[in-house]
Amino acid sequence: MTPEKTVARLSLYRRFLKIAKEDGVDNVYSHQLAEMVRSTPAQVRRDLMILGYNGSPQKGYDVAELIKHIDTFFNTEKIIDVILVGVGNIGRALLSYFRDGKSHIKIIASFDKDETKAGRVINNSRCYAMDDLKNIVAENNVKTAILSVPATDAQSIADILVENGIRGILNFAPTRLKVPSDVFVEDVDITMNMEKVIYFSAGKKK
Amino acid sequence: MTPEKTVARLSLYRRFLKIAKEDGVDNVYSHQLAEMVRSTPAQVRRDLMILGYNGSPQKGYDVAELIKHIDTFFNTEKIIDVILVGVGNIGRALLSYFRDGKSHIKIIASFDKDETKAGRVINNSRCYAMDDLKNIVAENNVKTAILSVPATDAQSIADILVENGIRGILNFAPTRLKVPSDVFVEDVDITMNMEKVIYFSAGKKK
């Protein structure tokens, strides 16, 4: 399987390739792409190897073609439907973030235990009661969820998600979820990120 | 210098140690800590080595003592002052997130170019006009910033931050900032995180 790091970088490459394409750039060299994402040419070429798409020594990589290959790799020619559970501060921010149609990721429904939220449309996405989760996930064959409930509730909600067929979770709660090995969890841990910044910027230890 | 991964894990260990302490746990073994953070005992012991604090073979690690050593490592016995630029959707969520005094990270001021926000107190943190940034950063000797402005403005604001003595930036904009080598940038790239989830959960490729 492709290493996580490579997958992450491929996602980055594509973002910058799309910007370049908008700007009318037709082809890029590995060193240009490296410059864009603050990496190295060797790293870029190594990563692109796994796409099975070859650039040419003369023209570098065809931007449109490369984007297409990354799309294929991610299997995102089609829109990916996602649900979000926990329409609080961060949940609402995320709804707004993914609202712009630019992305191929679409939050088709959100859920909250707060009955006053359920039924309302928040940031273009209808908020449902937790009881509706089962049906909506099943009907839309949703496989991916964003989890933004308080840490105390994260595990129990994760259990419900898994039970209903969710296979991938983007988790914002500062907890380490326990899930079956065939479910992928990606933690977004902002406190940890912040502490890294503080550590590495203080004194800038070598 | 301590590897990034280790620093990240030390932050995690501390979080769970604090929870354990709250629960009245006095000492932990490496395998218990590993269980909490979903890691391995060997990894835990290896990480803790760099703290220069030794557990005992019989009692494992003293929870309070270990927390203290991690605090020392992070140099966070004292409160760390941080500023935030860009009081939009995600900015407000972050203000709320760090608002609870539990953390040793404190957002002492936020900034926005929007004049209607400047002057108001949002989530316990006063929002200032950009013009005030220079003085507030200098007066409080702030070294760390959270950047949550639109991608189009991120680089120019980063330049201002660096100019005013900021040495570490937690960046939420989907851009790769160009900063001097003695400034540390940590990117929080949610689209990328989401794409990782989608990739690794789809079909669960091996």
Place this chain on the structure above:
DNA sequence: TTCACACTGTGAATTTTGTAACAAAATACT
């Protein structure tokens, strides 16, 4: 037609990260 050039793709070398193994230490039991 040949040459010089600038770049790719990829094995090999290097560096980084994680895992396993085990001697040494502390306790409890006999």
Place this chain on the structure above:
DNA sequence: AGTATTTTGTTACAAAATTCACAGTGTGAA
């Protein structure tokens, strides 16, 4: 006291990720 047990700290080993370095290639200038 001596022995069995448990867990640590550290070293040795393995795996993964990154970087190096260079042969191979199409292009255009001479």
